[in-house]
Amino acid sequence: MARGTPVADLTRSIYLLWGHHPKPGRSGLTVPAIVEAGTELADAHGLAAVSMRKVAEHLGVGAMSLYGYVPGKEDLTALMTDAAYGELYDDVTAPTEAGNWREAMRFVARRNWELYERHPWLLEVRSPRPDLGPGVVGKYEAELRPLDGIGLSDVEMDSVLALILGHVADSARTHAQHVRENTGMTDVEWWDTVSPVLDQVMRGENLPVSGRVGATVGTEFQAATDPEHNFTFGLEVILDGVQARLD
Amino acid sequence: MARGTPVADLTRSIYLLWGHHPKPGRSGLTVPAIVEAGTELADAHGLAAVSMRKVAEHLGVGAMSLYGYVPGKEDLTALMTDAAYGELYDDVTAPTEAGNWREAMRFVARRNWELYERHPWLLEVRSPRPDLGPGVVGKYEAELRPLDGIGLSDVEMDSVLALILGHVADSARTHAQHVRENTGMTDVEWWDTVSPVLDQVMRGENLPVSGRVGATVGTEFQAATDPEHNFTFGLEVILDGVQARLD
DNA sequence: CGGCTTACCGTACAGCGTACGTCACACCGT
DNA sequence: ACGGTGTGACGTACGCTGTACGGTAAGCCG
Structure with a gap:
């Protein structure tokens, strides 16, 4: 997922936080599932253990597939954070x-x-x-x-x-x-x-x-x-x- | 510098903090100089910018040469921290x-x-x-x-x-x-x-x-x-x- | 059944910490 | 003065990171 202008990225991030995410594709991936997987990894082994590869592996999916749902690691962390506080x-x-x-x-x-x-x-x-x-x-x-x-x-x-x-x-x-x-x-x-x-x-x-x-x-x-x-x-x-x- | 038992590592780290470091070798490297270089980098670009390679480069020395004076990045950070609070x-x-x-x-x-x-x-x-x-x-x-x-x-x-x-x-x-x-x-x-x-x-x-x-x-x-x-x-x-x- | 859209992901790159093994320098004994 | 040797310095390599790019193949529609 290519990064664009700062403003566009920021807007996208906020929409993402507030539940605007793509429907599941043919692998059945969803944003909440990704967030949950990341949270499980973080709970178990700390934030440093949350790598895109590990999260993808945990979901039985290729690493790059995540980028169709989440712009990058930063946004994934933000989603995990907001979900946890929620x-x-x-x-x-x-x-x-x-x-x-x-x-x-x-x-x-x-x-x-x-x-x-x-x-x-x-x-x-x-x-x-x-x-x-x-x-x-x-x-x-x-x-x-x-x-x-x-x-x-x-x-x-x-x-x-x-x-x-x-x-x-x-x-x-x-x-x-x-x-x-x-x-x-x-x-x-x-x-x-x-x-x-x-x-x-x-x-x-x-x-x-x-x-x-x-x-x-x-x-x-x-x-x-x-x-x-x-x-x-x-x-x-x-x-x-x-x-x-x-x- | 190879890691040994936890106890030995810890002891070594404390001695290092309290000034037990090797004399300068033929490159003129010293622990205080390494710490200072690391601190300068961290002040300027944040802790993430302090990599062993960057510190070494900043000192005009090969990356691995640092390991003769400092066991690893963790100890370097500890030294920097203590010096700053000092x-x-x-x-x-x-x-x-x-x-x-x-x-x-x-x-x-x-x-x-x-x-x-x-x-x-x-x-x-x-x-x-x-x-x-x-x-x-x-x-x-x-x-x-x-x-x-x-x-x-x-x-x-x-x-x-x-x-x-x-x-x-x-x-x-x-x-x-x-x-x-x-x-x-x-x-x-x-x-x-x-x-x-x-x-x-x-x-x-x-x-x-x-x-x-x-x-x-x-x-x-x-x-x-x-x-x-x-x-x-x-x-x-x-x-x-x-x-x-x-x- | 053919063709197109698009979700998926394999590969690659630059960076990281650091283990390992080699090289050459400086010093010391003769 | 010279040869041997101990060791400081470091080149290379491995496994890891995030993610850009481009190819593959799956699913859907006509």
């Missing part, structure tokens, strides 16, 4: 129904956290612009609603949501890197290896505070850090900060 | 001297923000474990000190710092994607293209809150979002939240 809430009112704004934001944060656990590759997606598909747009509406009418300006609503979602993504990112034991060794093994070498090599460094804090954190969590603790702690700090702004 | 503070006391803990944290956040502006590729680095080199360790000590003795537990100190740094990274990430006009079109061009298509395609969607907020934000910032505003706003919210915890 599965977050059954209904646009779900967060609102969780309770007051604080409980709603906890609900939102927890849901996003779980989404990143299910689809860690979402944290690797690096899109130059937001992928404004139906999933993302619906998510934004659902998450913004509980913040409406509690005393924040429109801009503040957007900023608060961005702050919370950013915090979730950041914690989840650390968590995902943390959990990935497949790539090498477990946390404990890693620390057991690193620790003595560090002790030797850092001899003579003057680190009174970080030395103490690092030791405490290590003892507390049996690891260099505990992303899940940081997630819940940070969330409450943020919510307290928002509350302070409301008063 | 240039953040002239002295370990710099943040502390900025004033009380709030001012110190604003100083820390701003410095990190500027670092990410200077080296946007830092936001693309995806390391399985923290790269515990001298730069990163010194940074941790410097940033932790202003939080010492203000009424937080050790674990809370670590969590608060992680929260703030995560927020900076997240804002800077959005900012960096935002600024990258080179890859295609400017913000305004993009929105002018996307907006009418979205209007058409979203006809019939029920988006009362996000529609209003999106419009307000767009008018306010002449863009879909303003990362710098989100950065300072979010930071103050977080600081307020921490203050609430201190009371």
Whole structure:
């Protein structure tokens, strides 16, 4: 699928996101099937494992056949991303129904956290612009609603949501890197290896505070850090900060 | 340079980070020179542009010669990362001297923000474990000190710092994607293209809150979002939240 | 049944990280 | 001064990537 002018490409991409895709041909290929295949691969082996060849193979089809349905890898990733975010809430009112704004934001944060656990590759997606598909747009509406009418300006609503979602993504990112034991060794093994070498090599460094804090954190969590603790702690700090702004 | 057991590799990587590298051979190559070349390339063209071939070419040397000094690309990236974070503070006391803990944290956040502006590729680095080199360790000590003795537990100190740094990274990430006009079109061009298509395609969607907020934000910032505003706003919210915890 | 449209895909190219094996340089012992 | 040798440097090659191009063949219509 040849690339054209930037404007034409962009328009095509948006139409694609919003469900304008070609009917299945004689191989039975469809855009949703391609997206699903890509998502399965990404869930299982990370975003780097999603190559056009692998996706095609997974569908029993030649690599180049995909280009009849999807302009390229970038658009495939955008489709996967939007689909993943789209599965977050059954209904646009779900967060609102969780309770007051604080409980709603906890609900939102927890849901996003779980989404990143299910689809860690979402944290690797690096899109130059937001992928404004139906999933993302619906998510934004659902998450913004509980913040409406509690005393924040429109801009503040957007900023608060961005702050919370950013915090979730950041914690989840650390968590995902943390959990990935497949790539090498477990946390404990890693620390057991690193620790003595560090002790030797850092001899003579003057680190009174970080030395103490690092030791405490290590003892507390049996690891260099505990992303899940940081997630819940940070969330409450943020919510307290928002509350302070409301008063 | 052949890879060995995980433990040996890890040990070697840490020694490398802490300055244990081979003396220059007959080509005059050194590890710092390689790291510098990689950093220059990354600053100019992003992390993806840092290939072993390009770095070698930049140094007037064959690609494989680098492997005599650096085990592979992963370690090169780790070295670059640690060096970049190491240039953040002239002295370990710099943040502390900025004033009380709030001012110190604003100083820390701003410095990190500027670092990410200077080296946007830092936001693309995806390391399985923290790269515990001298730069990163010194940074941790410097940033932790202003939080010492203000009424937080050790674990809370670590969590608060992680929260703030995560927020900076997240804002800077959005900012960096935002600024990258080179890859295609400017913000305004993009929105002018996307907006009418979205209007058409979203006809019939029920988006009362996000529609209003999106419009307000767009008018306010002449863009879909303003990362710098989100950065300072979010930071103050977080600081307020921490203050609430201190009371 | 013939012919045309078009979906499909085999091949190819430029790029990547890096394993392997060779070459020539610099140094050292005599 | 010279020969041998250890090793730093690197050319080549492999398997992988995204995707442009052009040929093949399948399905449909007259």
